[in-house]
Amino acid sequence: MGPAGNHTADAALPTPSEALQVPDDLQLVQQIARGDEAAFRALVDRQAPYLYGIAHALTGQAADAEDVVQETLAVLLKGGFRGEASVRTWLVGVLVRRVAMLRRAGRRRKAVLSLDGALGREQEVAATDSSLVVEAGLDLTTMLQSLSPDHRAVLVLRELQGMTYDEMAEVLGVPRGTVESRLHRAREEMRRRYKGYLED
């Protein structure tokens, strides 16, 4: 509260001048296009952890995840972004396609994770609290590894990026009907495998 007893702005919020100095993702991309290395590093710091998490959930491998994120950022550096979506959404779209290319190239290694033991133990528990997900070590990677690559991709694009069916069809290069079909089957698989973790 200010000296006159008036409510002032929350001190945690940036002042207008401070807010103006923090570029948003689109501004960073524009600065990168003008050769600003600092802008690239800032964008990496902002987006790479999320991209890595997505990539790891899709590939199941740390090395592959880092590779596809690096390739995704390389596409950005080549000027691939045209403003057709938010920067993050565009990056995830590129990343999903890169994962598909990686898979076609046959560089996939055997998945290290095995869910069978974990599921066998956790299914005995009738979970009503989502904190059990964390306690069971079920991060997104673990959860999606039991699904096919196509099912992982549609769940990531829909649930984490909120893409529409048409947007997903464009990213994946498949018809809209195929997207819906994959999404329905993916969710059915998730419902079947993680019934004990679904909230009532």
Add this chain to the structure above:
Amino acid sequence: MNTICNMATDVHRYHDDALPPDERRAMSEHLLACAQCARLLEELRSVSGLIRRSPLRVPADGALERLRGGWGRRSESSITRLAGWLTGAAAALLLVALLNTDSRRAAPQIRPGPWESVAVMSPDDAQDDAPSELLLAQWMADDLSFGIRR
């Protein structure tokens, strides 16, 4: 027998906000009456929530720094691309030059050489003002045939 409601597909679309307004209203009413579809919608919401709440793996130590290093690799790739273009341009120029050379060779001027002319020429047709090559050829032909005439 447990039959599946024929509206199940539209429950997914309803959950994804992919129905046009009139169909969405119709589905809202259907969900009030169909326990099966209502249960399906709840499970879809739970699945979505489960995925969205699941933590993501974090990059390993050093991964972010390696990713930042992509800026340096951008410069290298630019040089590589430039080298590729220059190589392609040079190859194109070489191809054009080769084709041009071949086209010149393909259409030589056909002229009988002096020896051929002498071979078919009658001695009476030899002319003093003929080209020197022709005179030389005539002289050599006469010299070579001297022994035969003997």
